[in-house]
Amino acid sequence: MTKRIKTRKQLINGYIDFFKSKEHKRIPSSSLIPENDPTVLFTTAGMHPLVPFLTGVKHPLGKRLVNVQKCIRTNDIDEVGDEVHHTFFEMLGNWSLGDYFKKEAIKFTYEFLTKVLGFEKDKLAVSCFEGDENSERDEESAEVWRSLGFPESRIAFLSKSENWWGPAGNTGPCGPDTEIYYWTGKGKEPLKFDFKNKKWVEIGNDVFMQYEKTKDGRYKKLKQKNVDFGGGVERTLAVLNGLDDNYQTEIFFPIIKEIEKISGKKYEGNERAMRIIADHVKAAVFILGDERKVKPSNVRQGYVLRRLIRRAVRYGRVLGIKDNFLIEIGKKFLPIYDDYEELKRNEKFIFSELEEEEERFKRTLEKGLRKFKEIAVDKTISGKEAFLLFQSYGFPVEMTQELANEKGAKVDLRSFNKEFERHQVLSRNASGTFKSGLADSSETTKRLHTATHLLNEALRIVLKDNEIKQKGSNITPERLRFDFNFPRKLTDEEIKKVEDLVNDKINQGLVVKREELPLSKALSSKAQAEFGAKYPEIVFVYTLIDKNDKRGWFSKEICTGPHVGNTKEIGKFKIVKEESSSAGVRRIKAVVA
Secondary structure, eight states, X not given: OOSSOOSHHHHHHHHHHHHHTTTOEEOOOOOSSOSSOTTXXXXXXXXXXXXXXXXXXXXXXXXXXXXXXXXXXXXXXXXXXXXXXXXEEEEEEEEEESSOOHHHHHHHHXXXXXXXXXXXXXGEEEEEEOOOSSSOOOHHHHHHHHHTTOOXXXXXXXXXXXXXXXXXXXXXXXXXXXXXXXXXXXXXXXXXXXXXXXXXXXEEEEEEEEEEEOTTSOEEEEEEEEEEEEEEXXXXXXXXXXXXXXXXXXXXXXXXXXXXXXXXXXXXXXXXXXXXXXXXXXXXXXXXXXXXXXXXOSSXXXXXXXXXXXXXXXXXXXXXXXXXXXXXXXXXHHHHTTTOHHHHHTXXXXXXXXXXXXXXXXXXXXXXXHHHHHHTTXXXXXXXXXXXHHHHHOOOHHHHHHHHHHTTOEEOHHHHHHHHHHHHHHHHHHHSOOOSSSSOXXXXXXXXXXXXHHHHHHHHHHTTOTTOOEEEEEEOSSOEEEEEEOSSOOOHHHHHXXXXXXXXXXXXXOBEEEEXXXXXXXXXXXXBOOTTOOOOSEEEEEEEEOTTSTTSEEEEEEOOOOOOSBGGGTOOEEEEEEEEEETTEEEEEEEEO
């Protein structure tokens, strides 16, 4: 393997320069906090900000794009601690938006891996989609790999669970992918590729979005065929340096050495705890450093941030660290990632929030751990006990679950959720507020939030487009802001019709009904759900009852609140502005009085 590229910056610069030479335009890394996508809390992949352009909207920089996107993935936080999992990571990405397709994409990828990175061809293997009843076997990709000299023994055909991407929701663009693996084992590489052998490490994949999944479950071919390459910086860097532990690369090992210094312990024998601390502090630094300035809290992105920080603090205690230590570790990341100007710009905010959250949790952690030991004598921790740890000691329920797993116990999560909801109701009755996933929980906020349900459905009815979905929402005590997918500006007449329909439903006094349902039953009842969102087994469904509607309701959505009990409580609804939010997304601002 070539010795030319060994560092993060060499890898990124080599990648960008290569694809610029192939007429790709570089686009900047988007914010970690998606502005117009309610389906996820964080940007999870490079393609995430590009969804409108993958579905036909023209990108101002053309049809060939390249970037390095900062990403956060929270679905496998519990896996962090091994050699390869990360919460924050950087993704190399290049795209063809209806331009080149499989042949060119595969050849570009192969040339980059072998000519720029110097991966040995004899140690490469690939997988392709084996086909099923809905879509054909991807012989086209396999034939390109054969033309590049890959023998049949190094080409595996795998199922949809392994070699298919998307759609992001129930419908939309999707397609097969071809994944590239590199042999990292000792000695000579096997003649035959076995993707289950962990010594074959995936170093990238080309996704070919050539299908659209329809409402009835069919896969029809798209007019615009897209290519989306993705490759993780951390994993690629480890392979380039002959390491089987990502945390021994230059982007992590200085932090590991700092943890060793602070704790007085060695990495060997304490790998899991040190990896968790390094990963979680890095993710926290990037979330805090984002221009949207998320703070630790008990809702949405703030809850994830709090969970990361507190889990890092807890594992610091596992290593015997008694004093505050997060700032010292966080500071080590800034010179490594000095190409992200926002980190330097927001340095004061990052470290003040880290210190405040660490100090806040430190005051209750030891007491909470002692309380946990008292209640963990049984095999099941009740919802009331888990809620006590959450409310009184600041333990995210996931931390209680992790502690329970270490003791061979379980947490009654369903009863915890009920206890949490009961507390919300009591809080509302006592203070007139409803604690939920909104920054403000005043009566005005409840009126505005319920109005977004009416607005969402009114847009679909007036614009005669059932594919309209919420793409973002922001509510303050003064106004609501609602983003939705639509290709053009609304006319004055359409705005007036939407406004009139919402006010008509307000004046009808529709009862707002809340039900607790299994997710499958909620979806089968035609409740609106956010594309791509991951829901628990039991969800809340809010229905605006309308006896004049043949369905028996005007709006039905999976939601957490807050809501009024009757639409008459909303008052007069007024749209004050309709404008473009981004390509293919419109924005409405409205008030109630």
